[in-house]
Amino acid sequence: MLLFSEVTNPLELWENHWVDLTDDLQNRVRRLTGDVNLSLRECDLQNLGLVEIENILNQNGRSLREFDPMPLPSSREAEIVSNRFIREELQYDSTFELQSFQSLHGGLNDDQLKVFNTIVEAYDSRQRGLFFVYGSGGTGKTYLWKSLIAKFRAENKIVLAVASSGIAALLLPGGRTAHSRFKIPLNPDEFSCCSINLITELAKLIQEASLIIWDEAPMISRYAFETVDRTFRNILKSTVHCSGSRLFGGKLFVLGGDFRQILPVVTKGSREQMVAASLPNSTIWDHCRVLYLTRNMRLTAQVIPDQTRQELRDFAEWIKLIGEGKIQGSSFSEGREPNWIQIPERFLIRNGDRSLHMLIESTYPDFTNKYQDIGYLQERAILAPKHDDVDEINNIMLSMLPGEMRIYNSADKLCPT
Structure with a gap:
């Protein structure tokens, strides 16, 4: 009708008949994606219908722009609908996420709130960049991650929450291991890249992500981070607000962990080799802004008996001293490193x-x-x-x-x- 007839009010025609014009699109997208349970929102169906109309008009040298005030389709939105990775990340209930955020945000302590505000301000100002949240066990890193994730998802933004280990990933809402999410090679080196093709759905997901959180970062070799950096730069080099010349392509990247815990494993390697393989020995670390969490939240829980609280405080202090190298180690054979620590009787x-x-x-x-x-x-x-x-x-x-x-x-x- 738009091509061969005079339509006096195309917008009214569209608003009255868009349901009939798009009644087959949901099944077509289901076949395309292989997701038989896919349910598209009205706005998605309307946009896909407009895309179809625009394509037909373009084939005949015309465009919806000629039929003001008809809405114009968003090719980006149409691409998002057909991308299963992006759909998964946008299926979170924003109302529920907002309620979760309001509850979590109210429980942040001063240290956590300072880190939270710093990261959010970096996003809002489009400065983005790389952050490392340094905190020992019990200082509330996971609570902070959940607060950030809830805030961004409440605003329908995509957060990629990953961790270096499966156990840590389970504690993050929608968490995955870093190797699984970013297709990191098993043995990365200074030349490797992730197995992500530029035209894949995963590459598009990375382009659309607003925040990347990587927990337990110290456990992974610095080559893994350099591999992800090279891959992100390649994927994001031609996107708006990002750049192939910036670290991780200009994405807001937040790492977390405690270097006093487990460092990267080097098979049959010495302590020096493990330290050399850790993140601070990468050039990436020079561009990393370190934020600190110091308050042990486990000791402030109201339900813990006073005796148990004191036992936890003593144990946490002893663990901290080990991490700082202030507890003398022992060696069971001459010439070997003093790697053995004797546990005090009160902790056994x-x-x-x-x-x-x-x-x-x-x-x-x-x-x-x-x-x-x-x-x-x-x-x-x-x-x-x-x-x-x-x-x-x-x-x-x-x-x-x-x-x-x-x-x-x-x-x-x-x-x-």
């Missing part, structure tokens, strides 16, 4: 054959009643140096669960049918 759980049971009971109090509480399980973990110890602890905890035990065997061959 000794009860003969029931020592593991005591450890489990102190870490997982009331386990039989709370084993289905996801939040309860996320806040606790028992670390062990050997797989045999892990198996023994797991067997004890499984035996504590109510109900009949069942064994499910995994398939080791394809079903012939």
